[in-house]
Amino acid sequence: xxxxxxxxxxxxxxxxxxxxxxxxxxxxxxxxxxxxxxxxxxxxxxxxxxxxxxxxxxxxxxxxxxxxxxxxxxxxxxxxxxxxxxxxxxxxxxxxxxxxxxxxxxxxxxxxxxxxxxxxxxxxxxxxxxxxxxxxxxxxxxxxxxxxxxxxxxxxxxxxxxxxxxxxxxxxxxxxxxxxxxxxxxxxxxxxxxxxxxxxxxxxxxxxxxxxxxxxxxxxxxxxxxxxxxxxxxxxxxxxxxxxxxxxxxxxxxxxxxxxxxxxxxxxxxxxxxxxxxxxxxxxxxxxxxxxxxxxxxxxxxxxxxxxxxxxxxxxxxxxxxxxxxxxxxxxxxxxxxxxxxxxxxxxxxxxxxxxxxxxxxxxxxxxxxxxxxxxxxxxxxxxxxxxxxxxxxxxxxxxxxxxxxxxxxxxxxxxxxxxxxxxxxxxxxxxxxxxxxxxxxxxxxxxxxxxxxxxxxxxxxxxxxxxxxxxxxxxxxxxxxxxxxxxxxxxxxxxxxxxxxxxxxxxxxxxxxxxxxxxxxxxxxxxxxxxxxxxxxxxxxxxx
Amino acid sequence: xxxxxxxxxxxxxxxxxxxxxxxxxxxxxxxxxxxxxxxxxxxxxxxxxxxxxxxxxxxxxxxxxxxxxxxxxxxxxxxxxxxxxxxxxxxxxxxxxxxxxxxxxxxxxxxxxxxxxxxxxxxxxxxxxxxxxxxxxxxxxxxxxxxxxxxxxxxxxxxxxxxxxxxxxxxxxxxxxxxxxxxxxxxxxxxxxxxxxxxxxxxxxxxxxxxxxxxxxxxxxxxxxxxxxxxxxxxxxxxxxxxxxxxxxxxxxxxxxxxxxxxxxxxxxxxxxxxxxxxxxxxxxxxxxxxxxxxxxxx
Numbered sequence: 052x053x054x055x056x057x058x059x060x061x062x063x064x065x066x067x068x069x070x071x072x073x074x075x076x077x078x079x080x081x082x083x084x085x086x087x088x089x090x091x092x093x094x095x096x097x098x099x100x101x102x103x104x105x106x107x108x109x110x111x112x113x114x115x116x117x118x119x120x121x122x123x124x125x126x127x128x129x130x131x132x133x134x135x136x137x138x139x140x141x142x143x144x145x146x147x148x149x150x151x152x153x154x155x156x157x158x159x160x161x162x163x164x165x166x167x168x169x170x171x172x173x174x175x176x177x178x179x180x181x182x183x184x185x186x187x188x189x190x191x192x193x194x195x196x197x198x199x200x201x202x203x204x205x206x207x208x209x210x211x212x213x214x215x216x217x218x219x220x221x222x223x224x225x226x227x228x229x230x231x232x233x234x235x236x237x238x239x240x241x242x243x244x245x246x247x248x249x250x251x252x253x254x255x256x257x258x259x260x261x262x263x264x265x266x267x268x269x270x271x272x273x274x275x276x277x278x279x280x281x282x283x284x285x286x287x288x289x290x291x292x293x294x295x296x297x298x299x300x301x302x303x304x305x306x307x308x309x310x311x312x313x314x315x316x317x318x319x320x321x322x323x324x325x326x327x328x329x330x331x332x333x334x335x336x337x338x339x340x341x342x343x344x345x346x347x348x349x350x351x352x353x354x355x356x357x358x359x360x361x362x363x364x365x366x367x368x369x370x371x372x373x374x375x376x377x378x379x380x381x382x383x384x385x386x387x388x389x390x391x392x393x394x395x396x397x398x399x400x401x402x403x404x405x406x407x408x409x410x411x412x413x414x415x416x417x418x419x420x421x422x423x424x425x426x427x428x429x430x431x432x433x434x435x436x437x438x439x440x441x442x443x444x445x446x447x448x449x450x451x452x453x454x455x456x457x458x459x460x461x462x463x464x465x466x467x468x469x470x471x472x473x474x475x476x477x478x479x480x481x482x483x484x485x486x487x488x489x490x491x492x493x494x495x496x497x498x499x500x501x502x503x504x505x506x507x508x509x510x511x512x513x514x515x516x517x518x519x520x521x522x523x524x525x526x527x528x529x530x531x532x533x534x535x536x537x538x539x540x541x542x543x544x545x546x547x548x549x550x551x552x553x554x555x556x557x558x559x560x561x562x563x564x565x566x567x568x569x570x571x572x573x574x575x576x577x578x579x580x581x582x583x584x585x586x587x588x589x590x591x592x593x594x595x596x
Numbered sequence: 597x598x599x600x601x602x603x604x605x606x607x608x609x610x611x612x613x614x615x616x617x618x619x620x621x622x623x624x625x626x627x628x629x630x631x632x633x634x635x636x637x638x639x640x641x642x643x644x645x646x647x648x649x650x651x652x653x654x655x656x657x658x659x660x661x662x663x664x665x666x667x668x669x670x671x672x673x674x675x676x677x678x679x680x681x682x683x684x685x686x687x688x689x690x691x692x693x694x695x696x697x698x699x700x701x702x703x704x705x706x707x708x709x710x711x712x713x714x715x716x717x718x719x720x721x722x723x724x725x726x727x728x729x730x731x732x733x734x735x736x737x738x739x740x741x742x743x744x745x746x747x748x749x750x751x752x753x754x755x756x757x758x759x760x761x762x763x764x765x766x767x768x769x770x771x772x773x774x775x776x777x778x779x780x781x782x783x784x785x786x787x788x789x790x791x792x793x794x795x796x797x798x799x800x801x802x803x804x805x806x807x808x809x810x811x812x813x814x815x816x817x818x819x820x821x822x823x824x825x826x827x828x829x830x831x832x833x834x835x836x837x838x839x840x841x842x843x844x845x846x847x848x849x850x851x852x853x854x855x856x857x858x859x860x861x862x863x864x865x866x867x868x869x870x871x872x873x874x875x876x877x878x879x880x881x882x883x884x885x886x887x888x889x890x891x892x893x894x895x
Contacts, residue, residue, distance in 0.1 A: 126704060129665045132693040135700055138665070142704075173700045175689055175718065469788040470805055488807075548808025549787025578809065580786045596787055596807055 054201040054250065056153040059117030063109050065246040066121055070105040072245025072255035073098050073238055079259055080241070083234035093234035096131030100138055101242060103128025114154050118145035118162075133182055133235035136170050137242075140186055143169025156198050163190040180223025182235030188215035189243070205247040212240045274363040283358035284316060284335040291328040293348040300326040303347060315339055327351070333358065379473050379481070380425035383464055384411055384433050384441075387586030390461060390553060397468035399431075407588055410437050416444035420451055427452045427478040429485065433464045435522075452478065456485045461586070462494025462594035465551060491547070495520045495538040497531065497591040499557075516590070532562050535591055536569065542595045544574045553584030553592040563591065598712070600737040600746060601680035603671060604719075605663055605694055606636035607687035608727035609835055609866045615639075618734040623663040623671050623684070625694065627867045633661065636867040645864050649838035649875040657771060658871040663694040668701035672714060676705065681713040681743050685730045685750065688798030689718045691774055691872075715747050717754075720798035723869045724835040725757040725881050732883075755887045758823045760816035761792045761879030764809070768874025769800075776801045776891050791815055792879075793889065801891040810846070816880050817850040824884040827857040836878040837865040843878070851880060 054061075073080070073094070080094030104125040109117050122145040125138040146169065147162030148154055154162065167190045171177050192211040198204045219233040220226040226233055248255050293300035305323045308330070312319045316334030328348070334340060337355045344350075383399045385391050386406040394402055401419045405411040420428055428451050432441040438457050445453035458464045470488040475481060496519045503513045511517055511527045518526035518538030526537035544550070550570055554563045567579045577595070584592060602618070604610065606625040615622070615638065624635040627642075629651065634642040651658060663686075675682055684702075686695035695718045702714035719726040733750040741749070766785060769775040775792065776799040789812035790802035806815045820832070832851055836844060844862065851860055864870075865877060 123704075126665055126701070127669070129697070129700075131662070132696065135665070135693065135697050139700060173696065175696055175699070465786065469786050470807065472805060475804075548811065551786055576810070578787050 053199075056155050057114060057159065057201055058153045059109060059112045059114040061249075062114055062154075063105075063107060063117055063121065065249045066101065066107075067105040068249035068255065069242035069245035070098065070101045072248060073101060073241045075255055075257045076237075076241045076259070080234050080238045083231045083237055084229075091234060092131060093133050094238060096134040097137055097235065097238040097242075100125050100129045100131075100134035104138075104141060113152055115145075115148050115151050118148045121145065132174075133238060136173060136182055136235065137239070139173040140166045140170040140239075143167065156201060156204055159201070159204060160190075160194045163193060166190070178223065180219040180221075180226060181233050182239050184219065184222060185212055185215040185233070185236035185239050188212075188218075202247075202250045205243065205250055209240070209243050209247050212236075212243050216240050271364060271367070272360070274367060275357060275360040279359065279363070281335060281357070281359050283362050284333050285337045286331075286333055286354075286356045286358050286361075287316075287337040287340055288331050288352075288354040289329070289340070289344060289350060290352040291330070291344050291348045292351050293326045293328060298347045300348075303328070308344075311343055312340065375424070377423070377425040378427065379478070380423035380428045381431070381468070381471070382416075382419050382423055382428060383431040383468070384437055385461060385464070387553075387555065387584045389583040389585040393582065393584075394464065394468060397465075398471060398473075399468060400425075405437065406434055406586070407436075410434070410440060413440055413444040413447070416441060417448055420444070420448050420453060423451070425451055427454065429482070430455045431458045431464045431467060433458045433461050435459045454478065454482050456482070456489075458489065460494045460496070461553065461584075461592055462492050462551075463489045465594055466492040466596055491596065493520065493542045493547075493595050495525070495535075495542060495593040496589045497535050497538065497558075497593070498589050500527070531559065531590055532565050535562070535566055535593065539566070539570070539593055539595075542593065544570065544577050544595060547577060547595040549578045549580065549596045550574075551580045551582065551592075551594040551596075553582055553586065553589075553594070555584055555586040555589045555591060558590040566591075566593075597742065598679055598681045600743055601675040601678075601682050602730055602734040602737060603675070603682055603684040604726060604730040605684075605686050605692075606638060606866055606868045607692060607694075607722050608638070608685070608730055609724045609863055609869055610638055610727040610730065611863045612639040614727065614731065614861075614863070618731050619738075620730050620734050621671065621675070623667050623686075623694070623698070625663050625692075625868050626661045627871060628659045628661060629656075636660065638866050640864075643867075645838050645870075648867055648870060652768065652871070652875050658867075660772075660868045660871050662692050663697060665697060665701050668698050669705060672702060672705045676709040676712045676714075679712075682715070683733055683737075683743070683747060683750070684714065684716045685719050685726065685733060686716060687722050687726055687868075688720050688794065688800075690720075690776075690798040691722050691800065713743060715743075717747065717750055718798065719757075720754045720796070721757050721759065721794045722800065723759070723761075723865060723873075723879070723881075724833045724863055725759045725794055727863075728757055728833060728881060728883070729753060753883065755796055756825075756883045756885070757794065757881065758820055758884040758887065759792070759794045759879060759881050760819045761873070761877060762789045762806075762809075762812035762816055763792065763873060764789075764876035765874060766790065768872060772872040774800055774872040791819065793887065796887050796890045799891050801889075803889065809843075813843075813847050813850060813878075816878075817847070817854050820851075820880045820882055820884070821854040824855060824857070824882040827855050827882065830857060830883055831859050831861050832857040833881040834860055834862045834878070835865050835881070836862070837870050837873060837875050839876055839878050847878060847880070855882070857882070 077094040077098050081091040084091030104121040107120045107124050122142040125141050129135045129138040143166035144162040147165035167187045189208050189212040216232050216236045245255050309321050312332050316332045318333040321330035380400040382401045383394050384403045384405045391402045403411045430441045432438045441455045466489050467485045500511045500517050504511050507523045509524050509527050516531045516534035517524050518534045526534050528534040552563050563581050570579050602620050605623045626633050627636050684698050689695045695716050698716040719729050736746045788805045791804050792802050795801050806812050
């Protein structure tokens with residue numbers, strides 16, 4: 052446990068042990084994928100790369116030659132970006148060891164430095180928060196430190212590499228959003244761990260070190276500067292043991308203390324329990340409180356906090372929240388689980404439950420505006436009866452610029468959201484685009500009549516299906532499919548490019564399939580999209596665009 | 597002065613005919629399907645385009661792997677040992693790590709060929725847009741330009757590649773993570789078709805949406821007609837992921853009507869781009885106005 056020089060043999064064994072350790076954690080590293088799908092391959096790629104190095108046949112002990120062979124074999128077997136970077140890290144290390152029989156601590160430090168340089172130069176645009184950063188920060192830390200033996204170097208390296216790895220989500224936004232640490236960096240940590248294990252004779256285990264920890268909250272002292280004014284004073288809390296030498300604890304009068312504190316500050320709480328006095332005061336002159344109290348005893352505990360700094364932090368957080376305010380938000384009124392999910396996928400930020408039989412109140416709308424927290428809010432009422440209420444709520448609301456897009460039904464909403472492009476210009480341009488994208492959309496609703504009637508020249512019997520196009524009843528039949536087709540034929544299917552069939556809670560799946568196959572046969576240019584809308588009231592909603 | 601060999605990779609979508617005509621070779625990437633890795637051949641030795649795209653039409657996923665270090669070593673050594681200087685024009689570094697790997701391997705290989713040159717160029721493009729740059733470089737080389745001139749003129753031409761592509765669905769692009777756009781833009785489109793360009797940094801990004809397949813054809817042709825320069829001196833390229841003959845005819849006719857180009861060359865979108873973009877993608881390419889649009893890096 053006191054190695055001063057590393058030979059070629061040892062280096063090769065360390066690389067082999069590194070490969071072995073990485074292999075144990077291969078799946079875990081693969082899973083550190085910013086996309087939530089199981090197709091990450093960083094662990095496998097890095098393992099294949101280092102395995103190439105580990106397979107080096109070594110006949111000479113000279114570390115220079117061994118390192119060159121390892122690096123060359125790693126390059127040959129390098130897979131993926133992390134693999135290529137890893138191979139370059141070792142290529143640089145090999146350059147750093149050039150000409151040496153064996154490597155001492157300073158040789159290793161130098162080699163690491165060269166490895167990092169080589170790795171950085173191998174990438175066209177180096178990104179921080181990746182394997183590069185983990186390598187660099189580890190190397191920098193190692194070069195600053197003094198060591199007695201090589202075991203110490205690697206023990207220290209492993210700690211530093213883990214620290215650097217934990218910081219990667221702060222450096223790379225995609226990692227933070229995905230809640231993972233960098234996969235390449237994690238692979239490197241396991242390689243270093245394996246190398247260290249060889250030196251210490253430990254066996255590599257499957258124990259994970261790569262959970263992304265939540266960053267600790269710390270005091271931001273920059274929020275109270277040389278020019279800041281102390282408006283709020285200090286929150287001062289003292290725990291005092293009354294001293295027999297200084298007073299008679301039994302006769303100590305807590306009220307005279309409170310009276311004194313009243314002259315210095317406010318929010319006073321003070322009580323006495325045996326020989327202990329506890330007090331809390333907000334004051335700009337805590338030293339006077341300390342001086343006064345020390346006449347009677349000594350401090351067990353003192354806490355003085357700058358409340359101005361705390362206040363500034365709260366303000367700063369609020370401002371940060373304000374900047375989190377989105378530029379645009381979309382609010383839609385809808386019912387049906389499938390429809391709600393699809394609208395969310397389209398980019399709607401908030402869905403208010405409601406529709407034909409359930410119009411949301413102005414207060415529900417306003418609560419949604421608050422929640423949206425955006426400069427401009429586009430509201431899609433999706434029902435003729437809700438448009439006016441939405442417009443009124445929009446007028447009442449002063450915190451955001453709320454614009455109502457007069458979508459009369461869910462078909463209009465699908466048209467608007469599927470064509471929506473929030474980068475197409477300013478709010479006026481987006482609003483105009485939204486209004487234009489509804490033009491030409493036709494929506495038919497298929498439902499069951501709850502009474503017999505005659506409307507729009509069509510006889511409807513109770514319990515029969517009816518097809519409603521716009522506000523008119525256009526078809527009625529005992530058969531759902533026939534009713535839907537009759538409505539569809541009135542929707543100019545040859546003039547449009549797509550048909551969306553939204554099946555409601557009571558809609559029969561076989562009917563949807565039949566409508567779709569009829570359309571594919573008879574209107575081949577109309578693309579059909581079937582989907583479960585889950586809406587109430589309407590068995591089917593047909594939308595053509 | 598040594599002879600110049602222009603190399604590209606499996607993303608260039610140059611057909612066998614074009615590879616032969618312009619004397620271009622390419623580094624193979626690979627496709628992985630059901631655990632089986634196969635070289636991504638632009639001359640379709642491993643499977644036919646129909647086979648590849650029908651697998652995807654069934655909803656199954658084909659993944660891809662960049663050019664390996666061995667493949668780069670093989671192809672670089674092959675031409676260096678024949679006394680060529682090499683210019684490798686690779687897929688946009690925003691889409692593939694191949695240019696990076698090529699650069700690393702080139703340094704290593706050149707140790708044994710001290711008086712030879714390899715330049716790895718990030719084409720900032722993919723598909724036939726990348727292929728067009730390889731053809732451009734090969735033509736310059738054939739015209740007797742110096743190595744440095746070929747490199748510099750190719751670099752300068754990268755942002756003049758105008759690409760307008762439309763896809764039938766965004767599923768493949770989203771799954772492969774190869775398109776840069778906000779999640780709302782990539783939502784369920786239901787008949788709405790995005791138009792994708794290769795931006796100034798080499799990202800594939802949608803610039804607008806139109807409704808309906810035939811409208812999207814009109815749109816890509818109108819866009820290219822508006823930005824192409826000196827059409828009568830150049831070939832307009834049309835690349836597609838196994839579209840039917842009727843659609844191909846329709847698009848060709850639109851191009852002929854709206855763009856007075858020298859000729860039109862139709863190619864298949866190869867296995868790598870195909871796996872990322874999905875069946876029935878189709879697009880038009882030409883050299884034109886400089887691309888300045890840059891999608892935000894944050895997306």
